[in-house]
Amino acid sequence: MDRKYDVTALGELLIDFTDSGKSEQGNPLLEANPGGAPCNVLSMLQRLGASTAFIGKVGDDGFGHMLDETIRQQGIDGSGLCFDYAVHTTLALVLKKENGDRDFSFYRNPGADIMLHEEEVNTELIENSRIFHFGSLSLTDEPVRTATHRAIAAAKNAECLISFDPNLREPLWKSLDEAKQQIDWGMQQCDYLKISDNEIVWFTGKQDYQEGIDFLFKTYPNLKLITLSMGPDGSRACTRTIRVDVPAYLQEGTIETTGAGDTFCACVLKMILDHGIDNLDENTLVQGLTFANAAASIVTTRKGALRVMPTEAEVVQFLVERG
Numbered sequence: 001m002d003r004k005y006d007v008t009a010l011g012e013l014l015i016d017f018t019d020s021g022k023s024e025q026g027n028p029l030l031e032a033n034p035g036g037a038p039c040n041v042l043s044m045l046q047r048l049g050a051s052t053a054f055i056g057k058v059g060d061d062g063f064g065h066m067l068d069e070t071i072r073q074q075g076i077d078g079s080g081l082c083f084d085y086a087v088h089t090t091l092a093l094v095l096k097k098e099n100g101d102r103d104f105s106f107y108r109n110p111g112a113d114i115m116l117h118e119e120e121v122n123t124e125l126i127e128n129s130r131i132f133h134f135g136s137l138s139l140t141d142e143p144v145r146t147a148t149h150r151a152i153a154a155a156k157n158a159e160c161l162i163s164f165d166p167n168l169r170e171p172l173w174k175s176l177d178e179a180k181q182q183i184d185w186g187m188q189q190c191d192y193l194k195i196s197d198n199e200i201v202w203f204t205g206k207q208d209y210q211e212g213i214d215f216l217f218k219t220y221p222n223l224k225l226i227t228l229s230m231g232p233d234g235s236r237a238c239t240r241t242i243r244v245d246v247p248a249y250l251q252e253g254t255i256e257t258t259g260a261g262d263t264f265c266a267c268v269l270k271m272i273l274d275h276g277i278d279n280l281d282e283n284t285l286v287q288g289l290t291f292a293n294a295a296a297s298i299v300t301t302r303k304g305a306l307r308v309m310p311t312e313a314e315v316v317q318f319l320v321e322r323g
Helices: 037-047 062-073 123-127 144-157 176-189 197-204 209-219 260-275 282-299 312-322
Strands: 005-010 014-022 028-035 052-059 077-084 091-096 102-107 129-135 161-165 192-196 225-229 235-238 243-246
Touching: 005 037, 005 077, 005 123, 005 144, 005 260, 014 062, 028 037, 028 062, 028 091, 037 052, 037 062, 037 129, 037 260, 052 062, 052 123, 062 077, 077 123, 123 129, 123 144, 129 144, 129 260, 144 161, 144 176, 161 176, 161 260, 176 197, 192 197, 192 260, 197 209, 197 225, 209 225, 209 235, 225 260, 225 282, 235 282, 243 282, 260 282, 282 312
Parallel strands: 005 052, 005 129, 014 091, 052 077, 129 161, 161 192, 192 225
Antiparallel strands: 014 028, 091 102, 225 235, 235 243
């Protein structure tokens, strides 16, 4: 499929305020990092030599214009980015708990990312892409939910491969029942599903991960590939006939896990671009997950995922050093 873009993504582009120590008065210092899962994915794809485009909305404010400039600096086509003149750019405060988990607080009621209207979706970008990628945050509210539906319709009409990452953020949903309903819709649309360990247990009700994966394959006949990220326990990839497990690369220098799942997802998408989703054998999946785990491990040692994704050469060097 000869198209201008390898991957176009739709969704949230926001500012992640991340923990950056304490002031002299003992107050927390927060660094304004460009973020948002879809653009994190695209930024890593750009590092791997893929061509990408983004569709979304930010506020016509200082942060919005900073984000616009940032994604263009990464090489992402930003012609699908819109500006809202009434609603500010979405903000997220990401604080690290004592156990190492992240605590998210969102300033998004409303935030500019949910104000994307269906008529603002640049369908030409989608029609000129091999893969369309989205997450569940563009399904939490209107009008962006309807905009996402329009984008999916355009992707299917153009015969794009569709990639979905549920990326559950509980505080952004009115209820977990609504979240499950919308994520179910997302799963009905996609060929490739990237899901995490806590998400698969929550969504399927299965404590055993493989039982959860088998349930998803049975429930959604459209699914061709599922990857499961399991944090320090590594990752798993399953087609309908193959399963592979690859251990994680743990590092003492880990700062935070923001962006690690997005980095992993991007590497899997590059594998799909290179080999095709219908031609994935066991060896290809093992190599793909090994590379993806390594890239995700590198990102955990850096602050601000979108701007600091590793290059292919850095990941290869990391794997060489790890033997």
